[in-house]
Amino acid sequence: MDTTQLLKGVLDVAVLAVLRQEDGYGYDIVRRLREAGLGDVGDASVYGTLRRLYAAGSLSSYVVPSEGGPHRKYYAINPQGRASLDQQAAIWTEFSAAMSGLLDPSESASPSIGAE
Template sequence: MGNQMTEMLKGTLEGIVLAILAVRPAYGYEITAQLRDQGFTDIVEGTVYALLVRIEQKGLVDVERVPSEKGPPRKVYTLNPQGREQLAEFWRTWSFLAERIGQLHEGEK
């Protein structure tokens, strides 16, 4: 990813992860894999895990430790009501910005 893409992604990754968790609970590796499947191929697991710690500390997710066949229990993250509110705010902000940026882009033509 280019530097501009990296910087823009930093500002939106929390909302993207919350959107993934709005569909269903998931653990860190599942989230990373889904991001990569969506085309975010340069995202590393460490970035996702650090973000999961932050959203857990903010109280946006509930965490359950689920036994794993391979190694220690997995932390499964579920979006809670506070997280759903934060996601709704993210989508409102995203819609506002996308509309304004679209207007600027159309104005260039």
């Protein structure tokens, strides 16, 4: 299965989750995502996601001087980003349970996503 489309749908939450653990700069975040098992994640996709999350107010940033090269722009999750991550994690848990039930009918059924 091509994971490209799946990654597009979860990249925001994956980046927020990585930054919840520790602040990071662009390539560091890409590396951490890949080490976590998202090997197909692209550099450009992550950089675009960082810019979008920052513009949306979910991240803050700061610059750290570097002796051996250009300064690095670090990103940090802020309270708005934590709230967004919590909300998206709950949605993911529900969605994942629904998909698991579809893929393995022997698992107990769960309420439908978005059901009121």
